[in-house]
Amino acid sequence: MYVFIAALSVNSVVYSSTIYPKLLIDFLSEKQVVTHAFCLFQWFTYYNLGASEVMLLAAMAYDRYVSICKPLKYAMIMRRGNVVGILALVWLFPSGQVIVPLFLNARRKLCKFVFQGIVCNSSIHDLYCTSSTALTTYGLVVFINVVVLPAVFILYTYGRIFVMARRSAEMRRKAVKTCLPHLIVLINFTVFIAYDFLLLRFKAKHTKTVRFAITLQVIMYHPLFNPLIYGLKMDKIHRHIRKLLCK
Incomplete structure (x- = not known):
């Protein structure tokens, strides 16, 4: 579990490093300028790492499923080689999917030069x-x-976990503690990514404000709050923060 949380943190750091520096430069500049090449690079990392995050959430859901429903087989199923293979799939599969439109867009002709x-x-x-x-x-x-497919897999996996968790109060407590933060992150991120993918279908004028709000939510919420959501779930960190707040 901690390996996937670390991978999620690395994913968020790389994601932030491609967004925040340019965002700060634009904020401090009188005139905001971006090259077509850099815009394509940012587009690639934006969707590639966004897709990787969803697949990381799916990997974490499978890890929780094995841990709760098949605890005796956990060490065998989630051995080092399998974990490395899952992480490779999580980062390489989205790259292979997103790189195709990247090269096609690089050859398309631009008619507008003001990016909203x-x-x-x-x-x-x-x-x-x-x-x-x-x-x-x-x-x-x-x-x-x-x-869509990773989200369906996550919901199916958690459905199996909650069915198994009905057998005992201790298992229910463990399932809720482990899965609830994960589901909150999944629902928020999936909704934002789905809207971002479909925003070109909306042509009404009022969607510019909504588009800005959703984009800001995507680039700010997850890199900043994912460490808090998953960090507070760890008992040692949780106990330490409670001690600090109770002083």
Whole structure:
């Protein structure tokens, strides 16, 4: 479990390092300028690491399932080689999915040069001269592969955990303590990513404000609050913070 929490932290740090420095530079500059190449790079890391986070949550859900439902087989199933393989899949599979539209977008012609947004996400497609039905369809397939299917797997896994947890009060307590923070993170992140993927479908003027709020939520909420959510769940950290607050 702690290996996946550490991987989630690394994912958040890399994600933040591609977003926050440029965001701070733009905030301190009178004129905000970004090159097409850097915008594509930020777009790639934005979706690649976002998808990796969802898949990390799926890996953590499987880890919890084995720990609670098959405790005697945990050491055998979650041995070092399997964990390394899971982490490799978590980071390499989304990269292989997202890199295809990256190269295709690099060859498309720009007709607009004013970007409406604080980070290069799917809004970048508004800058191109023509829309691509093939890229839109491919994006939907990628969304299903790296967001929908892992989310369904997580819900199925936790469903199995809660069915098993009905057998004893101790198991129910352990399941709630372990799974509830995970589900909160999953629901929030999945909703934000789903909206971000679909925001190009909305053309109403009022969605600019909503788009800004959702984008800000995605880039601020998870890198900042994931360490708190998972850190407070660890008994030693939780006890230490309680001691500090009770002084």
